[in-house]
Amino acid sequence: MRKIMIVIFSFLLMVIFFTISLSVGTVTISLPDLFSSVMQKDSQFSFIVMEYRLPRSVISILAGFGLAVAGxxxxxxxxxxxxxxxxxxxxxxxxxxxxxxIFLFPDSPAYVLPAAALFGAFFAFILLLIISKRLTISPAAFTLVGIAVGAIFQAGIQYLIVKFPTDINMALLWMSGSLWGRGWNEVLSLLPWIMILLPISWSQYQKLNVFQLGDEYSKALGLDIIRQRFLLLLLSVSLAGVSVASVGSIGFIGLIAPHIARQLVGGRHQYIIPLAALIGANLMLIGDSIGRVIIIPREVPVGVMTAIIGAPYFVYLLRKERKRN
Incomplete structure (x- = not known):
C-alpha cells in the first residue's frame, strides 16, 4: 500500500509541476487565466498556452517517461x-x-533530424553489442564499453563543431537538450511510441525482477538470458532513441529517476517502472520551468538544468559505490 501511495503522490506532483509549467515564463499567467485559456479559444492567453506551453509541457512528460524507463x-x-x-x-x-x-545537410526537411538521431541511437547500440560480444565481457563491464563508444561519438561531434564553426548555434542548442520551438508535431511523433513502448516495458517487470538475481538464478528459472537481454536492451534503446530524437541530447534523467525510484519502493519493477517514469517527467518539468524563468527573456535549455540537478547526484552515487566496494 505504501508503494502505491508513493506512486500516486508522484503523479499528483506531476500534475502540480505541469500546471506550473503552463503558468511560468516571460509572461506569467494566473490560474484563473490559465483555466480560461484552456477552455476558451479567444481568451487573452490562449495562443501562448495552447500553441506554445501546452505542447512543450506534454513533450516534457513524454520524454521524461521514455528516458527514465530506458534507464x-x-x-x-x-x-x-x-x-x-x-x-x-x-x-x-x-x-x-x-x-x-545539422552541419552537412542544413536545408534538410524537418523530419530528417529526428530520424537521423533515432538511427544514431540504434547504430551506437549495434556497435556496443558487437564490441561486447567480441570481448565476451560481463554485464557490469558493458557500461565501460558504452562509455568508450560514447567518447568516440563525442569526439566526432567535437570535430564537426571545429570543422563547421559557422553553423554551431543550432547544433549546440540540439545537443544541449532543448524544448525551445517544440510543438504539436513533435508531440504527435513521440506520443505513439511512448504509448506502445511504455506498456510493453511494464509488462516485462517479472523478467527484470529475475535478472536482478543474477545470470545463474535466471538460467535456473528457465530464462533465455541472451535472447531476453537483447530484447530488453532493444526496448531500452528504443525508448531512449525516440525521446532523444524529439528533445535532443538530455542527460541524467535515465540515471537519476531509476535510482530515486529504487530507493523509494525497493527492487520490484512493477513499482519501479511507473514511479521512475513519473520522477523523470517531474525532473523534465522542473528543469524546463526553471530554465524559462532564470534569465528572462532568454531561457536555459532543459538539458543544462537537468545536468545541474543530476551532476551532484551522480557524484553522490560514485562516492556511494566507492564506499560499498
Whole structure:
C-alpha cells in the first residue's frame, strides 16, 4: 500500500509541476487565466498556452517517461546503478548523427533530424553489442564499453563543431537538450511510441525482477538470458532513441529517476517502472520551468538544468559505490 501511495503522490506532483509549467515564463499567467485559456479559444492567453506551453509541457512528460524507463531497464540488465542511455553512448550516437544532418545537410526537411538521431541511437547500440560480444565481457563491464563508444561519438561531434564553426548555434542548442520551438508535431511523433513502448516495458517487470538475481538464478528459472537481454536492451534503446530524437541530447534523467525510484519502493519493477517514469517527467518539468524563468527573456535549455540537478547526484552515487566496494 505504501508503494502505491508513493506512486500516486508522484503523479499528483506531476500534475502540480505541469500546471506550473503552463503558468511560468516571460509572461506569467494566473490560474484563473490559465483555466480560461484552456477552455476558451479567444481568451487573452490562449495562443501562448495552447500553441506554445501546452505542447512543450506534454513533450516534457513524454520524454521524461521514455528516458527514465530506458534507464530502469538498462540498470537492471547490467546490474549497475551508474548505467543510463547517455552513459553507455546511445545519446551520444544520436547526437553525432543529428550533428551530421545539422552541419552537412542544413536545408534538410524537418523530419530528417529526428530520424537521423533515432538511427544514431540504434547504430551506437549495434556497435556496443558487437564490441561486447567480441570481448565476451560481463554485464557490469558493458557500461565501460558504452562509455568508450560514447567518447568516440563525442569526439566526432567535437570535430564537426571545429570543422563547421559557422553553423554551431543550432547544433549546440540540439545537443544541449532543448524544448525551445517544440510543438504539436513533435508531440504527435513521440506520443505513439511512448504509448506502445511504455506498456510493453511494464509488462516485462517479472523478467527484470529475475535478472536482478543474477545470470545463474535466471538460467535456473528457465530464462533465455541472451535472447531476453537483447530484447530488453532493444526496448531500452528504443525508448531512449525516440525521446532523444524529439528533445535532443538530455542527460541524467535515465540515471537519476531509476535510482530515486529504487530507493523509494525497493527492487520490484512493477513499482519501479511507473514511479521512475513519473520522477523523470517531474525532473523534465522542473528543469524546463526553471530554465524559462532564470534569465528572462532568454531561457536555459532543459538539458543544462537537468545536468545541474543530476551532476551532484551522480557524484553522490560514485562516492556511494566507492564506499560499498
Amino acid at each position: 530502469v531497464i538498462l540498470q537492471s540488465l547490467v546490474r549497475n546503478p551508474l548505467a543510463s542511455p547517455d552513459v553507455i553512448g546511445v545519446t551520444k550516437g544520436a547526437g553525432f548523427f543529428a550533428a551530421l544532418v
